[in-house]
Amino acid sequence: DADVTQTPRNRITKTGKRIMLECSQTKGHDRMYWYRQDPGLGLRLIYYSFDVKDINKGEISDGYSVSRQAQAKFSLSLESAIPNQTALYFCATSDSPFAGPSGYTFGSGTRLTVV
């Protein structure tokens, strides 16, 4: 099984619908992140969490919300999807930074299309 699992892998939804993207990990990492990837823009941070009680906004959090249900689970919600939220979404995890620069472990991404 993958260390970081994202579901669904692909999703098409209609404008105005609520949708949740889920992420679970078996790495035992405290830190979890949600990024979106758009062509020509790279990856941009939406939200991040250092533990269950610590949720932080990233640079593009408007229109999104998150829930850290457990150390291993971090969900991203679009309360009312709009077409410009069409993107590839990645969940990632990392060790405490004091453990060394191990970088992120990424999930395989969720491709979301809002029509």
Next chain:
Amino acid sequence: AQTVTQSQPEMSVQEAETVTLSCTYDTSENNYYLFWYKQPPSRQMILVIRQEAYKQQNATENRFSVNFQKAAKSFSLKISDSQLGDTAMYFCAFMRQNTGNQFYFGTGTSLTVIP
């Protein structure tokens, strides 16, 4: 704020040849980490190589090596003996030391290895 610039949106290389992907960054920090990630058509994000800013020696991983020029804030990736499996999008990323809260990604370089 940190910015990461990849000025080559697309590149191509003949199989078995060498190619260099460019990355520059802007930061006022002295201690940080730099990474190259590979994203093949499967869209999985794969860590290729990482460099700690305090280390003068350039990192190498098999056919992949970096040219890290701290004063110039440059971090290029050299791929030797290019293989068809190297065809992918490559992202340069920056992380401040002892924070771990965010990577800053470049916009990516799409590399095609030509048979």
